[in-house]
Amino acid sequence: MIFNNKNIVITGGAGFIGAHLARALAEDNRVTIYDNLSTGSREAVADLLDANRATLITGDIRDPQGLEAAFANADIVFHLAVLNLRACMTDAEGAESVNVRGTLHAARAAQKAGAARFVYVSSSDIYGAVHEFPTPETCNPRPTTIYGATKLAGELVCDALRRANGFPALVVRPFNAYGPGEHAAGDSGEVLPRFIVYALAGRPLPVYGSGAQTRSFTHIS
Structure with missing residues (x-):
């Protein structure tokens, strides 16, 4: 990996993508996983925890104080915690609370900690119904789901902080991930x-x- 000997915090690090990311980063860094275990599980990262290669903090991204404590020494933050697409279909208020306000809380906590990089893991769902394949990142976002809309709002939060005070945010938009542990x-x-x-x-x-x-x-x- 490109990071070495860094303090890295991964929100949602006990989920499918987060657990794989934690495993890769733990090779050369100190990894803290921050997860409320609503969809992720300790079992997904048990090998890391049992070998003392990562630390698990059970917490919610809607808790600013909890985030600040978890991020206190962070060099890099990967923000993956999310209310997923299916849950967003029946809980729009929860989608806004977790995916938008939770992202703002996480970004502010990273900013307060002086983290050198905040990586926001967005989603290809922000594009909506597209007709260009492969879809370039310059494609105009037109989300057709609450999930996609809230993930796009999270991007805008990061961009606003970057424009306002140079917040070191990086946005990635993965498509559907698959593999072991899904x-x-x-x-x-x-x-x-x-x-x-x-x-x-x-x-x-x-x-x-x-x-x-x-x-x-x-x-x-």
């Missing part, structure tokens, strides 16, 4: 592991609409 339980699981589970069980794959839809996937490695 959630496959029931109908709420992610599409690729769910398809594998169905296929192994000899069940028909659930296809919605015409079946002609396309998706972009990125392996977690």
